[in-house]
Amino acid sequence: MxxxxxxxxxxxxxxxxxxxxxxxxxxxxxxxxxxxxxxxxxxxxxxxxxxxxxxxxxxxxxxxxxxxxxxxxxxxxxxxxxxxxxxxxxxxxxxxxxxxxxxxxxxxxxxxxxxxxxxxxxxxxxxxxxxxxxxxxxxxxxxxxxxxxxxxxxxxxxxxxxxxxxxxxxxxxxxxxxxxxxxxxxxxLNTRKGSDRGQQDASAIMSWLDDQPPSSVVFQCFGSMGSFGADQIKEIAHALEHSGHRFLWSLRQPPPKGKVITSDYENIEQVLLEGFLHRTARIRKVIGWAPQIAVLAYSAIGGFVSHCGWNSLLKSIWYGVPVAT
Structure with a gap:
Protein backbone atom coordinates (compact mmCIF):
# COMPACT_ATOMS: atom_id res chain seq x y z
CA MET A 1 0.00 0.00 0.00
CA LEU A 189 1.19 -9.44 -0.24
CA ASN A 190 3.65 -6.91 1.04
CA THR A 191 6.46 -7.46 -1.44
CA ARG A 192 8.65 -4.66 -0.16
CA LYS A 193 12.09 -6.08 0.54
CA GLY A 194 12.83 -3.65 3.37
CA SER A 195 12.40 -4.68 6.98
CA ASP A 196 11.69 -3.11 10.31
CA ARG A 197 13.81 -5.73 12.03
CA GLY A 198 17.13 -4.16 11.16
CA GLN A 199 18.93 -3.91 7.88
CA GLN A 200 22.13 -5.37 9.31
CA ASP A 201 20.65 -8.85 9.82
CA ALA A 202 19.10 -8.82 6.35
CA SER A 203 22.29 -7.59 4.71
CA ALA A 204 24.32 -10.48 6.14
CA ILE A 205 21.78 -12.99 4.83
CA MET A 206 21.61 -11.40 1.40
CA SER A 207 25.39 -11.25 1.21
CA TRP A 208 25.60 -15.00 1.84
CA LEU A 209 22.92 -15.71 -0.78
CA ASP A 210 24.84 -13.60 -3.29
CA ASP A 211 27.64 -16.18 -3.14
CA GLN A 212 25.38 -19.19 -3.83
CA PRO A 213 24.56 -20.61 -7.29
CA PRO A 214 21.04 -20.11 -8.70
CA SER A 215 18.32 -22.41 -7.27
CA SER A 216 20.84 -24.19 -5.02
CA VAL A 217 19.65 -23.25 -1.50
CA VAL A 218 16.85 -24.81 0.54
CA PHE A 219 15.19 -22.21 2.75
CA GLN A 220 13.79 -23.62 5.98
CA CYS A 221 11.48 -21.33 7.97
CA PHE A 222 8.45 -22.05 10.15
CA GLY A 223 6.83 -18.69 10.82
CA SER A 224 6.68 -16.34 13.78
CA MET A 225 5.12 -19.04 15.97
CA GLY A 226 7.11 -22.02 14.70
CA SER A 227 9.63 -23.66 17.03
CA PHE A 228 10.88 -27.14 17.90
CA GLY A 229 12.06 -29.08 20.92
CA ALA A 230 15.72 -29.97 21.41
CA ASP A 231 15.39 -33.53 20.05
CA GLN A 232 13.56 -32.34 16.92
CA ILE A 233 16.19 -29.68 16.26
CA LYS A 234 18.95 -32.27 16.41
CA GLU A 235 17.06 -34.58 14.02
CA ILE A 236 16.50 -31.75 11.54
CA ALA A 237 20.18 -30.77 11.79
CA HIS A 238 21.20 -34.40 11.18
CA ALA A 239 18.98 -34.58 8.06
CA LEU A 240 20.22 -31.27 6.68
CA GLU A 241 23.85 -32.22 7.16
CA HIS A 242 23.48 -35.60 5.48
CA SER A 243 21.45 -34.20 2.58
CA GLY A 244 24.56 -32.39 1.40
CA HIS A 245 22.47 -29.50 0.03
CA ARG A 246 23.04 -25.83 0.72
CA PHE A 247 20.54 -24.50 3.23
CA LEU A 248 19.39 -21.35 4.98
CA TRP A 249 17.75 -22.29 8.29
CA SER A 250 15.68 -19.88 10.34
CA LEU A 251 15.89 -21.42 13.80
CA ARG A 252 13.85 -19.86 16.61
CA GLN A 253 13.39 -20.76 20.27
CA PRO A 254 9.96 -21.55 21.76
CA PRO A 255 8.09 -18.60 23.31
CA PRO A 256 7.94 -18.20 27.11
CA LYS A 257 4.82 -19.45 28.87
CA GLY A 258 1.81 -17.28 28.08
CA LYS A 259 3.32 -15.94 24.85
CA VAL A 260 2.87 -17.11 21.24
CA ILE A 261 5.68 -15.41 19.30
CA THR A 262 9.09 -17.07 19.10
CA SER A 263 12.41 -15.29 19.60
CA ASP A 264 16.03 -15.73 18.49
CA TYR A 265 18.48 -17.92 20.41
CA GLU A 266 21.23 -16.05 22.20
CA ASN A 267 23.63 -18.93 21.52
CA ILE A 268 22.46 -21.14 18.67
CA GLU A 269 25.31 -23.66 19.14
CA GLN A 270 23.78 -24.87 22.41
CA VAL A 271 20.79 -26.48 20.65
CA LEU A 272 22.57 -27.94 17.61
CA LEU A 273 24.57 -31.14 17.22
CA GLU A 274 28.14 -30.86 18.45
CA GLY A 275 30.35 -29.72 15.58
CA PHE A 276 27.37 -29.20 13.24
CA LEU A 277 28.19 -25.57 12.43
CA HIS A 278 31.82 -26.45 11.70
CA ARG A 279 31.03 -29.47 9.50
CA THR A 280 28.41 -27.60 7.45
CA ALA A 281 30.23 -24.25 7.28
CA ARG A 282 30.62 -24.34 3.48
CA ILE A 283 26.97 -25.07 2.66
CA ARG A 284 24.86 -23.40 5.30
CA LYS A 285 23.75 -20.30 7.10
CA VAL A 286 21.78 -20.71 10.34
CA ILE A 287 19.90 -17.57 11.37
CA GLY A 288 17.19 -16.43 13.74
CA TRP A 289 14.67 -14.03 12.28
CA ALA A 290 14.40 -14.16 8.47
CA PRO A 291 13.35 -11.47 5.95
CA GLN A 292 11.10 -14.03 4.22
CA ILE A 293 9.95 -11.96 1.25
CA ALA A 294 13.50 -10.90 0.38
CA VAL A 295 14.80 -14.46 0.73
CA LEU A 296 12.09 -16.09 -1.41
CA ALA A 297 12.64 -13.47 -4.11
CA TYR A 298 16.33 -14.42 -4.37
CA SER A 299 17.48 -16.44 -7.38
CA ALA A 300 19.68 -18.62 -5.15
CA ILE A 301 16.61 -20.12 -3.42
CA GLY A 302 15.55 -23.40 -5.00
CA GLY A 303 13.14 -24.77 -2.40
CA PHE A 304 11.20 -23.83 0.71
CA VAL A 305 10.54 -26.10 3.71
CA SER A 306 7.56 -24.45 5.39
CA HIS A 307 4.93 -24.83 8.08
CA CYS A 308 2.51 -23.79 5.30
CA GLY A 309 1.12 -20.70 6.92
CA TRP A 310 -1.08 -19.04 4.33
CA ASN A 311 1.13 -15.96 3.92
CA SER A 312 4.18 -18.17 3.46
CA LEU A 313 2.43 -20.22 0.78
CA LEU A 314 1.23 -17.15 -1.12
CA LYS A 315 4.72 -15.64 -1.05
CA SER A 316 6.30 -18.87 -2.27
CA ILE A 317 3.78 -19.20 -5.11
CA TRP A 318 4.28 -15.54 -6.03
CA TYR A 319 8.03 -16.07 -6.46
CA GLY A 320 7.72 -19.55 -7.98
CA VAL A 321 9.57 -21.42 -5.22
CA PRO A 322 8.59 -25.10 -4.72
CA VAL A 323 7.36 -25.94 -1.20
CA ALA A 324 8.00 -29.01 0.95
CA THR A 325 5.36 -29.14 3.67
Missing amino acids: DTNSDSVQFVTLPRIEISFGTAPFGLFLSKCLKAHIPLVRDAVHELTCSNPVQLAGFVVDMFCTHMIDVADEFGVPSYLFFPPSAAFLGFLLHLRFLHDYEGLDINEFKDSDAELEVSSFANSVPGKAFSSLMIDKESGGAEMLHHHTRRFRHVKGILVNTVIELESHAIQSLSESTVPVVYPVGPI
Whole structure:
Protein backbone atom coordinates (compact mmCIF):
# COMPACT_ATOMS: atom_id res chain seq x y z
CA MET A 1 0.00 0.00 0.00
CA ASP A 2 1.22 3.48 -0.84
CA THR A 3 1.08 5.24 2.52
CA ASN A 4 1.60 8.58 0.80
CA SER A 5 -1.58 8.25 -1.26
CA ASP A 6 -4.15 11.03 -0.89
CA SER A 7 -6.89 8.39 -0.93
CA VAL A 8 -5.65 6.66 2.23
CA GLN A 9 -5.73 8.27 5.65
CA PHE A 10 -4.37 6.57 8.74
CA VAL A 11 -5.81 7.34 12.17
CA THR A 12 -3.82 6.33 15.25
CA LEU A 13 -6.04 5.53 18.21
CA PRO A 14 -5.02 6.54 21.74
CA ARG A 15 -3.02 3.92 23.60
CA ILE A 16 -4.88 1.73 26.09
CA GLU A 17 -3.15 0.00 28.97
CA ILE A 18 -4.66 -3.45 29.46
CA SER A 19 -3.29 -5.94 31.96
CA PHE A 20 -2.71 -9.41 30.58
CA GLY A 21 -2.94 -10.95 34.06
CA THR A 22 -3.73 -14.65 34.02
CA ALA A 23 -6.24 -14.44 31.17
CA PRO A 24 -5.71 -16.95 28.35
CA PHE A 25 -4.32 -15.42 25.17
CA GLY A 26 -7.55 -15.85 23.21
CA LEU A 27 -9.69 -14.17 25.84
CA PHE A 28 -7.16 -11.39 26.33
CA LEU A 29 -7.19 -10.63 22.61
CA SER A 30 -10.98 -10.32 22.63
CA LYS A 31 -10.84 -8.16 25.74
CA CYS A 32 -8.26 -5.88 24.13
CA LEU A 33 -10.25 -5.41 20.91
CA LYS A 34 -13.52 -4.85 22.76
CA ALA A 35 -11.87 -2.10 24.81
CA HIS A 36 -11.17 -0.20 21.59
CA ILE A 37 -14.84 0.10 20.58
CA PRO A 38 -15.33 3.59 22.11
CA LEU A 39 -12.10 4.80 20.49
CA VAL A 40 -13.13 3.55 17.05
CA ARG A 41 -16.59 5.03 17.49
CA ASP A 42 -15.14 8.43 18.38
CA ALA A 43 -12.61 8.34 15.52
CA VAL A 44 -15.28 7.50 12.93
CA HIS A 45 -17.60 10.17 14.31
CA GLU A 46 -14.85 12.78 14.02
CA LEU A 47 -14.03 11.70 10.45
CA THR A 48 -17.65 11.87 9.32
CA CYS A 49 -18.13 15.31 10.91
CA SER A 50 -14.99 16.81 9.36
CA ASN A 51 -15.11 15.06 5.99
CA PRO A 52 -17.72 15.71 3.28
CA VAL A 53 -17.34 12.16 1.91
CA GLN A 54 -20.18 9.88 2.98
CA LEU A 55 -19.30 6.87 5.12
CA ALA A 56 -19.86 3.78 2.95
CA GLY A 57 -19.08 0.93 5.33
CA PHE A 58 -16.61 -0.87 7.56
CA VAL A 59 -14.05 -3.50 6.62
CA VAL A 60 -13.12 -5.44 9.76
CA ASP A 61 -10.47 -8.07 10.41
CA MET A 62 -11.55 -11.61 11.33
CA PHE A 63 -10.64 -10.93 14.98
CA CYS A 64 -12.21 -7.45 15.05
CA THR A 65 -15.85 -8.52 14.76
CA HIS A 66 -16.70 -6.36 17.80
CA MET A 67 -16.46 -3.44 15.35
CA ILE A 68 -19.52 -4.74 13.46
CA ASP A 69 -21.57 -3.23 16.29
CA VAL A 70 -19.99 0.17 15.63
CA ALA A 71 -20.85 -0.06 11.93
CA ASP A 72 -24.44 -0.89 12.90
CA GLU A 73 -24.56 2.24 15.07
CA PHE A 74 -23.58 4.33 12.04
CA GLY A 75 -26.11 2.54 9.85
CA VAL A 76 -23.55 1.22 7.33
CA PRO A 77 -22.74 -2.34 6.19
CA SER A 78 -19.77 -4.36 7.40
CA TYR A 79 -17.44 -6.47 5.30
CA LEU A 80 -15.06 -9.00 6.80
CA PHE A 81 -11.43 -9.26 5.66
CA PHE A 82 -10.29 -12.86 6.12
CA PRO A 83 -6.47 -13.12 5.71
CA PRO A 84 -6.21 -16.97 5.71
CA SER A 85 -7.44 -19.31 2.99
CA ALA A 86 -11.00 -19.92 1.80
CA ALA A 87 -10.63 -23.55 2.85
CA PHE A 88 -9.87 -22.46 6.42
CA LEU A 89 -12.88 -20.13 6.39
CA GLY A 90 -15.07 -23.10 5.55
CA PHE A 91 -13.34 -25.13 8.26
CA LEU A 92 -14.07 -22.53 10.97
CA LEU A 93 -17.69 -22.20 9.88
CA HIS A 94 -18.13 -25.99 9.96
CA LEU A 95 -16.56 -26.31 13.43
CA ARG A 96 -18.79 -23.53 14.73
CA PHE A 97 -21.87 -25.33 13.34
CA LEU A 98 -20.86 -28.64 14.94
CA HIS A 99 -20.13 -26.92 18.26
CA ASP A 100 -23.32 -24.85 18.43
CA TYR A 101 -25.83 -27.30 16.96
CA GLU A 102 -24.41 -30.76 17.57
CA GLY A 103 -22.54 -30.18 20.84
CA LEU A 104 -19.10 -31.05 19.48
CA ASP A 105 -16.17 -30.46 21.84
CA ILE A 106 -13.19 -29.63 19.62
CA ASN A 107 -10.82 -30.72 22.37
CA GLU A 108 -11.86 -34.32 21.61
CA PHE A 109 -9.66 -34.11 18.51
CA LYS A 110 -6.49 -33.53 20.53
CA ASP A 111 -4.06 -36.39 19.77
CA SER A 112 -6.93 -38.19 18.03
CA ASP A 113 -6.84 -40.32 14.88
CA ALA A 114 -10.34 -39.12 13.98
CA GLU A 115 -10.87 -37.23 10.72
CA LEU A 116 -13.44 -34.56 9.96
CA GLU A 117 -15.27 -34.18 6.66
CA VAL A 118 -15.38 -30.49 5.74
CA SER A 119 -16.99 -29.34 2.48
CA SER A 120 -14.33 -26.68 1.80
CA PHE A 121 -11.58 -29.33 1.82
CA ALA A 122 -11.24 -31.91 -0.93
CA ASN A 123 -9.96 -34.42 1.64
CA SER A 124 -10.93 -35.07 5.25
CA VAL A 125 -9.05 -33.13 7.93
CA PRO A 126 -7.13 -35.18 10.56
CA GLY A 127 -7.71 -34.10 14.15
CA LYS A 128 -3.94 -34.10 14.66
CA ALA A 129 -3.66 -31.33 12.07
CA PHE A 130 -5.89 -28.92 14.02
CA SER A 131 -4.17 -25.79 15.27
CA SER A 132 -3.00 -26.13 18.88
CA LEU A 133 -4.82 -22.84 19.55
CA MET A 134 -8.11 -24.65 18.91
CA ILE A 135 -7.59 -27.68 21.11
CA ASP A 136 -5.82 -26.14 24.08
CA LYS A 137 -8.47 -25.19 26.64
CA GLU A 138 -6.02 -23.04 28.58
CA SER A 139 -5.42 -20.75 25.59
CA GLY A 140 -9.10 -19.84 25.20
CA GLY A 141 -8.49 -20.12 21.46
CA ALA A 142 -11.49 -22.30 20.61
CA GLU A 143 -13.87 -20.06 22.53
CA MET A 144 -12.44 -16.98 20.82
CA LEU A 145 -12.71 -18.52 17.34
CA HIS A 146 -16.30 -19.63 17.91
CA HIS A 147 -17.27 -16.14 19.08
CA HIS A 148 -15.82 -14.40 16.04
CA THR A 149 -17.00 -17.05 13.56
CA ARG A 150 -20.60 -16.58 14.74
CA ARG A 151 -20.29 -12.89 13.84
CA PHE A 152 -19.13 -13.69 10.29
CA ARG A 153 -22.77 -14.17 9.31
CA HIS A 154 -23.58 -10.59 10.34
CA VAL A 155 -21.52 -9.01 7.57
CA LYS A 156 -22.58 -8.21 4.01
CA GLY A 157 -19.62 -9.92 2.39
CA ILE A 158 -16.33 -11.68 3.16
CA LEU A 159 -13.10 -10.62 1.43
CA VAL A 160 -10.69 -13.57 1.38
CA ASN A 161 -6.97 -13.32 0.65
CA THR A 162 -7.01 -15.95 -2.09
CA VAL A 163 -7.51 -16.47 -5.82
CA ILE A 164 -10.15 -18.69 -7.40
CA GLU A 165 -7.59 -20.60 -9.49
CA LEU A 166 -5.84 -21.68 -6.29
CA GLU A 167 -8.94 -22.57 -4.26
CA SER A 168 -11.70 -23.29 -6.74
CA HIS A 169 -13.08 -26.18 -4.66
CA ALA A 170 -13.27 -24.18 -1.43
CA ILE A 171 -14.76 -21.09 -3.05
CA GLN A 172 -17.38 -23.18 -4.86
CA SER A 173 -18.37 -24.91 -1.61
CA LEU A 174 -18.77 -21.55 0.13
CA SER A 175 -20.88 -20.17 -2.73
CA GLU A 176 -23.29 -23.08 -2.21
CA SER A 177 -23.65 -22.40 1.54
CA THR A 178 -25.62 -19.84 3.51
CA VAL A 179 -22.63 -17.67 4.41
CA PRO A 180 -22.42 -14.08 3.09
CA VAL A 181 -21.02 -13.73 -0.43
CA VAL A 182 -17.30 -14.47 -0.62
CA TYR A 183 -14.97 -12.29 -2.70
CA PRO A 184 -11.49 -13.67 -3.57
CA VAL A 185 -9.34 -10.52 -3.45
CA GLY A 186 -5.82 -11.98 -3.29
CA PRO A 187 -3.05 -12.48 -3.32
CA ILE A 188 -2.54 -9.54 -0.98
CA LEU A 189 1.19 -9.44 -0.24
CA ASN A 190 3.65 -6.91 1.04
CA THR A 191 6.46 -7.46 -1.44
CA ARG A 192 8.65 -4.66 -0.16
CA LYS A 193 12.09 -6.08 0.54
CA GLY A 194 12.83 -3.65 3.37
CA SER A 195 12.40 -4.68 6.98
CA ASP A 196 11.69 -3.11 10.31
CA ARG A 197 13.81 -5.73 12.03
CA GLY A 198 17.13 -4.16 11.16
CA GLN A 199 18.93 -3.91 7.88
CA GLN A 200 22.13 -5.37 9.31
CA ASP A 201 20.65 -8.85 9.82
CA ALA A 202 19.10 -8.82 6.35
CA SER A 203 22.29 -7.59 4.71
CA ALA A 204 24.32 -10.48 6.14
CA ILE A 205 21.78 -12.99 4.83
CA MET A 206 21.61 -11.40 1.40
CA SER A 207 25.39 -11.25 1.21
CA TRP A 208 25.60 -15.00 1.84
CA LEU A 209 22.92 -15.71 -0.78
CA ASP A 210 24.84 -13.60 -3.29
CA ASP A 211 27.64 -16.18 -3.14
CA GLN A 212 25.38 -19.19 -3.83
CA PRO A 213 24.56 -20.61 -7.29
CA PRO A 214 21.04 -20.11 -8.70
CA SER A 215 18.32 -22.41 -7.27
CA SER A 216 20.84 -24.19 -5.02
CA VAL A 217 19.65 -23.25 -1.50
CA VAL A 218 16.85 -24.81 0.54
CA PHE A 219 15.19 -22.21 2.75
CA GLN A 220 13.79 -23.62 5.98
CA CYS A 221 11.48 -21.33 7.97
CA PHE A 222 8.45 -22.05 10.15
CA GLY A 223 6.83 -18.69 10.82
CA SER A 224 6.68 -16.34 13.78
CA MET A 225 5.12 -19.04 15.97
CA GLY A 226 7.11 -22.02 14.70
CA SER A 227 9.63 -23.66 17.03
CA PHE A 228 10.88 -27.14 17.90
CA GLY A 229 12.06 -29.08 20.92
CA ALA A 230 15.72 -29.97 21.41
CA ASP A 231 15.39 -33.53 20.05
CA GLN A 232 13.56 -32.34 16.92
CA ILE A 233 16.19 -29.68 16.26
CA LYS A 234 18.95 -32.27 16.41
CA GLU A 235 17.06 -34.58 14.02
CA ILE A 236 16.50 -31.75 11.54
CA ALA A 237 20.18 -30.77 11.79
CA HIS A 238 21.20 -34.40 11.18
CA ALA A 239 18.98 -34.58 8.06
CA LEU A 240 20.22 -31.27 6.68
CA GLU A 241 23.85 -32.22 7.16
CA HIS A 242 23.48 -35.60 5.48
CA SER A 243 21.45 -34.20 2.58
CA GLY A 244 24.56 -32.39 1.40
CA HIS A 245 22.47 -29.50 0.03
CA ARG A 246 23.04 -25.83 0.72
CA PHE A 247 20.54 -24.50 3.23
CA LEU A 248 19.39 -21.35 4.98
CA TRP A 249 17.75 -22.29 8.29
CA SER A 250 15.68 -19.88 10.34
CA LEU A 251 15.89 -21.42 13.80
CA ARG A 252 13.85 -19.86 16.61
CA GLN A 253 13.39 -20.76 20.27
CA PRO A 254 9.96 -21.55 21.76
CA PRO A 255 8.09 -18.60 23.31
CA PRO A 256 7.94 -18.20 27.11
CA LYS A 257 4.82 -19.45 28.87
CA GLY A 258 1.81 -17.28 28.08
CA LYS A 259 3.32 -15.94 24.85
CA VAL A 260 2.87 -17.11 21.24
CA ILE A 261 5.68 -15.41 19.30
CA THR A 262 9.09 -17.07 19.10
CA SER A 263 12.41 -15.29 19.60
CA ASP A 264 16.03 -15.73 18.49
CA TYR A 265 18.48 -17.92 20.41
CA GLU A 266 21.23 -16.05 22.20
CA ASN A 267 23.63 -18.93 21.52
CA ILE A 268 22.46 -21.14 18.67
CA GLU A 269 25.31 -23.66 19.14
CA GLN A 270 23.78 -24.87 22.41
CA VAL A 271 20.79 -26.48 20.65
CA LEU A 272 22.57 -27.94 17.61
CA LEU A 273 24.57 -31.14 17.22
CA GLU A 274 28.14 -30.86 18.45
CA GLY A 275 30.35 -29.72 15.58
CA PHE A 276 27.37 -29.20 13.24
CA LEU A 277 28.19 -25.57 12.43
CA HIS A 278 31.82 -26.45 11.70
CA ARG A 279 31.03 -29.47 9.50
CA THR A 280 28.41 -27.60 7.45
CA ALA A 281 30.23 -24.25 7.28
CA ARG A 282 30.62 -24.34 3.48
CA ILE A 283 26.97 -25.07 2.66
CA ARG A 284 24.86 -23.40 5.30
CA LYS A 285 23.75 -20.30 7.10
CA VAL A 286 21.78 -20.71 10.34
CA ILE A 287 19.90 -17.57 11.37
CA GLY A 288 17.19 -16.43 13.74
CA TRP A 289 14.67 -14.03 12.28
CA ALA A 290 14.40 -14.16 8.47
CA PRO A 291 13.35 -11.47 5.95
CA GLN A 292 11.10 -14.03 4.22
CA ILE A 293 9.95 -11.96 1.25
CA ALA A 294 13.50 -10.90 0.38
CA VAL A 295 14.80 -14.46 0.73
CA LEU A 296 12.09 -16.09 -1.41
CA ALA A 297 12.64 -13.47 -4.11
CA TYR A 298 16.33 -14.42 -4.37
CA SER A 299 17.48 -16.44 -7.38
CA ALA A 300 19.68 -18.62 -5.15
CA ILE A 301 16.61 -20.12 -3.42
CA GLY A 302 15.55 -23.40 -5.00
CA GLY A 303 13.14 -24.77 -2.40
CA PHE A 304 11.20 -23.83 0.71
CA VAL A 305 10.54 -26.10 3.71
CA SER A 306 7.56 -24.45 5.39
CA HIS A 307 4.93 -24.83 8.08
CA CYS A 308 2.51 -23.79 5.30
CA GLY A 309 1.12 -20.70 6.92
CA TRP A 310 -1.08 -19.04 4.33
CA ASN A 311 1.13 -15.96 3.92
CA SER A 312 4.18 -18.17 3.46
CA LEU A 313 2.43 -20.22 0.78
CA LEU A 314 1.23 -17.15 -1.12
CA LYS A 315 4.72 -15.64 -1.05
CA SER A 316 6.30 -18.87 -2.27
CA ILE A 317 3.78 -19.20 -5.11
CA TRP A 318 4.28 -15.54 -6.03
CA TYR A 319 8.03 -16.07 -6.46
CA GLY A 320 7.72 -19.55 -7.98
CA VAL A 321 9.57 -21.42 -5.22
CA PRO A 322 8.59 -25.10 -4.72
CA VAL A 323 7.36 -25.94 -1.20
CA ALA A 324 8.00 -29.01 0.95
CA THR A 325 5.36 -29.14 3.67
